[in-house]
Amino acid sequence: MDITFRIRRYNPESGGKAKPFWQEFELKDVAETNRVLEMLHRVKWEQDGTLSFRRSCSSGICGSDAMRINGRNMLACKVLVRDVVRGEKNTIQVEPILGLPVLKDLIVDMEPFFAHYREVMPYFINNDPVPADGRERLQSQEDRDVFDDTTNCILCAACTTSCPSFWANGKYVGPAAIVQAHRFIFDSRDQGWKDRLAVLSEPNGVWRCRTIYNCTPACPRNIEVTRAIGEVKLAIQRGKREGIIDPATIPAKFHN
Amino acid sequence: MKIHKHEVVIIGAGGAGLMAALYASKDGADVAVVSKLYPTRSHTGAALGGIGAALGNLEEDKPIWHAFDTVKGGDYLADQDAALILAENAVDAIVELEHMGLPFDRTDDGRISQRRFGGHTSNFGEKPVRRACHSADRTGHMILQTLYQQCIKNNVNFFDEYHVVDVIMNGDVCVGAVALELSTGEFHIFHAKAILFATGGWGRVWQITSNAHSLTGDGAAVVFRRGVPMEDMEFYQFHPTGLYGLGVLLTEGIRGEGGILLNRNGERFMEKYAPKIKDLASRDVVSRSIYFEVRDGKGINGSNYVHLDIRPQTVNRYLAEAGETRRIDEDYIRKNLAETLDVCRTYIGVDPLTEPIPIQPTAHYAMGGIPTNIDAEVIRDASGTVVRGMYAAGEVACVSVHGANRLGTNSLVDLVVFGRRGGMKMAEFVKTAEFLPLPNNPTAQIEAEFQRIRNGKGKTRIHELRTRMQKVMMDHVSVFRTEDTMQQAVDELIELRRLYMNDTFIEDKGSKYNTDLLEAWELGCMLDMADVTAISAINRKESRGAHSREDYKDRDDVKWLVHTLGYRETDDPYAPTPTYRLDTTKAVNMSLADSDPRFVPKERVY
Numbered sequence: 001m002d003i004t005f006r007i008r009r010y011n012p013e014s015g016g017k018a019k020p021f022w023q024e025f026e027l028k029d030v031a032e033t034n035r036v037l038e039m040l041h042r043v044k045w046e047q048d049g050t051l052s053f054r055r056s057c058s059s060g061i062c063g064s065d066a067m068r069i070n071g072r073n074m075l076a077c078k079v080l081v082r083d084v085v086r087g088e089k090n091t092i093q094v095e096p097i098l099g100l101p102v103l104k105d106l107i108v109d110m111e112p113f114f115a116h117y118r119e120v121m122p123y124f125i126n127n128d129p130v131p132a133d134g135r136e137r138l139q140s141q142e143d144r145d146v147f148d149d150t151t152n153c154i155l156c157a158a159c160t161t162s163c164p165s166f167w168a169n170g171k172y173v174g175p176a177a178i179v180q181a182h183r184f185i186f187d188s189r190d191q192g193w194k195d196r197l198a199v200l201s202e203p204n205g206v207w208r209c210r211t212i213y214n215c216t217p218a219c220p221r222n223i224e225v226t227r228a229i230g231e232v233k234l235a236i237q238r239g240k241r242e243g244i245i246d247p248a249t250i251p252a253k254f255h256n
Numbered sequence: 257m258k259i260h261k262h263e264v265v266i267i268g269a270g271g272a273g274l275m276a277a278l279y280a281s282k283d284g285a286d287v288a289v290v291s292k293l294y295p296t297r298s299h300t301g302a303a304l305g306g307i308g309a310a311l312g313n314l315e316e317d318k319p320i321w322h323a324f325d326t327v328k329g330g331d332y333l334a335d336q337d338a339a340l341i342l343a344e345n346a347v348d349a350i351v352e353l354e355h356m357g358l359p360f361d362r363t364d365d366g367r368i369s370q371r372r373f374g375g376h377t378s379n380f381g382e383k384p385v386r387r388a389c390h391s392a393d394r395t396g397h398m399i400l401q402t403l404y405q406q407c408i409k410n411n412v413n414f415f416d417e418y419h420v421v422d423v424i425m426n427g428d429v430c431v432g433a434v435a436l437e438l439s440t441g442e443f444h445i446f447h448a449k450a451i452l453f454a455t456g457g458w459g460r461v462w463q464i465t466s467n468a469h470s471l472t473g474d475g476a477a478v479v480f481r482r483g484v485p486m487e488d489m490e491f492y493q494f495h496p497t498g499l500y501g502l503g504v505l506l507t508e509g510i511r512g513e514g515g516i517l518l519n520r521n522g523e524r525f526m527e528k529y530a531p532k533i534k535d536l537a538s539r540d541v542v543s544r545s546i547y548f549e550v551r552d553g554k555g556i557n558g559s560n561y562v563h564l565d566i567r568p569q570t571v572n573r574y575l576a577e578a579g580e581t582r583r584i585d586e587d588y589i590r591k592n593l594a595e596t597l598d599v600c601r602t603y604i605g606v607d608p609l610t611e612p613i614p615i616q617p618t619a620h621y622a623m624g625g626i627p628t629n630i631d632a633e634v635i636r637d638a639s640g641t642v643v644r645g646m647y648a649a650g651e652v653a654c655v656s657v658h659g660a661n662r663l664g665t666n667s668l669v670d671l672v673v674f675g676r677r678g679g680m681k682m683a684e685f686v687k688t689a690e691f692l693p694l695p696n697n698p699t700a701q702i703e704a705e706f707q708r709i710r711n712g713k714g715k716t717r718i719h720e721l722r723t724r725m726q727k728v729m730m731d732h733v734s735v736f737r738t739e740d741t742m743q744q745a746v747d748e749l750i751e752l753r754r755l756y757m758n759d760t761f762i763e764d765k766g767s768k769y770n771t772d773l774l775e776a777w778e779l780g781c782m783l784d785m786a787d788v789t790a791i792s793a794i795n796r797k798e799s800r801g802a803h804s805r806e807d808y809k810d811r812d813d814v815k816w817l818v819h820t821l822g823y824r825e826t827d828d829p830y831a832p833t834p835t836y837r838l839d840t841t842k843a844v845n846m847s848l849a850d851s852d853p854r855f856v857p858k859e860r861v862y
Contacts, residue, residue: 124357
């Protein structure tokens with residue numbers, strides 16, 4: 001089929017009055033199972049080398065190419081053309097994710113996003129000496145499973161930049177940072193959970209979440225983001241982390 | 257020009273780079289990590305199945321058995337001292353990853369869970385062993401995330417989206433690197449006592465690859481142009497089950513669960529090539545078998561792919577034929593191969609529960625690369641002379657632990673073990689080493705090369721050249737090789753370089769995020785990798801591991817139990833017609849075979 005790309009462009013070097021604009025590109029001989037990323041490459045490689053976007057793995061695991069496709073956040077490498085073309089001209093509309101400063105075309109400034117990530121202490125904390133036998137710390141598979149869902153996060157920012165609360169207030173840490181905190185808060189081996197809950201109970205923490213639920217469908221890893229945020233809220237309210245996640249209701253995904 | 261001064265500079269932020277950063281900074285060394293991607297975008301994250309270590313959590317296992325499997329899997333070209341270190345250090349390194357918080361799956365008694373993986377055995381090949389430590393089917397993702405998290409915790413300096421484009425030498429000593437800051441287009445100098453390259457592989461040299469778009473061999477090309485040889489470049493692994501047309505990897509676990517490879521006539525062709533273990537033969541064997549079928553016109557629709565069938569009725573039919581009692585159903589597949597179902601549906605719109613999956617071999621992993629010793633120090637010749645201040649680890653390096661063919665899971669083992677060793681070695685080195693002065697105007701040559709690319713007034717698109725390179729390498733320097741066809745590839749590469757140097761243009765004339773310019777520069781790196789791969793492959797007149805020649809079908813341990821070192825002879829790093837020299841005098845380390853006959857090369861049968 002032939003398709004029309006409608007792409008939001010912005011060139012910061014086009015003079016003092018650089019402004020974003022829409023540009024259309026026509027592509028011929030597109031297979032319906034081609035992916036949006038491949039078609040962006042065709043535009044860049046065959047028609048306009050200045051079109052700029054981030055990408056790397058092209059298989060949905062690196063998180064580079066989150067963008068707003070027909071108004072919804074997706075990874076361009078994980079979307080088939082047939083699932084997003086619209087109208088008589090088979091149009092696909094692509095623009096940068098919202099809420100972060102646009103630097104050029106589809107490339108946004110990721111620094112504010114990673115700054116929020118760093119705020120929640122997104123790393124394992126356990127100050128006990130390691131086991132004297134030189135082996136691993138012990139953990140039951142059930143304790144491992146309660147935080148399995150949030151270990152899927154690839155920091156693509158699709159959730160955070162789909163969140164109206166984040167659009168309204170960029171100081172809100174956002175869903176991705178909470179997902180990252182969740183991964184450690186509910187890890188039975190981790191000792192930093194109280195500090196993380198303290199950070200997330202601040203005004204720009206979890207309570208800015210209004211349960212709008214944009215984040216969950218935006219996640220290309222199918223993480224139940226809103227649920228994870230809810231579990232963190234509950235842990236803050238109860239002042240403990242035990243008994244909040246019922247192992248029987250853990251989203252069954254990739255269990256070995 | 258901004259000059260950044262750090263004792264240790266690490267280039268690349270995948271598993272090897274981050275591991276090195278953590279261990280180099282442990283004793284207080286000042287470390288910076290420079291990467292063309294945000295660290296979490298690195299391709300370590302794409303590794304699926306597991307990381308091998310003889311923890312023995314579920315059954316008896318020993319590092320020496322892991323070393324044996326590594327040596328045998330590598331068709332005896334692996335250096336045996338390095339293979340032993342890989343296997344021994346893996347145990348400590350993986351326990352340390354757990355201490356850093358990595359969420360491994362667990363055994364019933366709460367230890368790290370382990371599973372079987374192709375080629376990993378107990379007691380010197382006796383039977384399969386559970387050695388692969390895993391975290392669901394995203395072990396690489398967990399390793400990458402955990403290491404990045406620990407780097408954040410330890411305040412490692414990161415220069416994200418700084419693309420390293422040259423290495424700075426002072427005589428024979430490595431003193432720094434030049435990077436282009438993507439957001440501004442400005443060049444920066446990184447002045448260091450020690451530089452470690454951890455830039456990964458160059459799968460994008462081939463048309464069908466499992467590798468990320470960013471894997472263009474930059475790090476290897478940069479040091480190659482400054483006189484460091486490339487070791488064993490003829491050994492490049494093609495994974496048999498890449499998704500047709502895309503190369504996205506499908507796990508070996510599909511065949512482990514009973515998936516069958518079928519040709520256009522619906523024949524289970526692996527019965528012919530590996531009567532004993534059939535579809536579960538090693539990667540190089542299966543890839544070659546697919547190639548044979550395609551060549552005989554037995555690809556699907558006569559095309560260059562075959563089917564991988566995991567439908568329960570197919571699997572159960574063959575289980576019954578084999579006299580096995582096990583049967584599978586759709587729920588079993590949904591549970592055990594969830595990621596596979598997702599990948600097939602997402603990328604090609606195929607539902608493996610109702611139709612077979614089209615697959616073809618996909619360029620996957622470089623066994624060769626920048627030669628190093630067992631401490632990740634780069635060496636410049638067959639006698640092991642160290643390039644002072646220069647280190648390499650991970651896929652970009654060739655220790656060599658993988659020899660002629662890498663075993664599954666050992667890529668992750670390699671990058672944690674040698675990233676860790678390199679980090680420790682650099683920490684020790686910088687305690688006594690001084691910052692040596694930078695040469696005058698160290699960015700002049702690389703800036704001129706970028707000017708040349710930017711100002712090109714030719715008529716050939718970079719994309720066209722890249723596509724031609726990828727096609728000729730896929731056709732002639734991949735799974736199966738002959739002198740004639742590889743020579744055709746060399747000739748085409750000469751023509752492509754001529755066009756690259758004289759007849760290209762780019763459209764983006766700006767400074768900020770000029771990915772048009774960077775892609776053009778990356779193509780130059782890939783042409784270097786393609787050249788040295790092709791000439792090394794022509795030169796090795798035998799078949800061993802991933803290097804399989806129709807005109808020299810047998811392994812030749814008398815003549816070819818040696819590593820290849822490929823040198824770029826031309827001093828000018830951007831010469832339009834570079835010449836190369838091959839040295840095949842670097843002996844394979846046989847230290848284990850000296851005292852144990854089981855490590856003496858023999859025919860590799862599974």
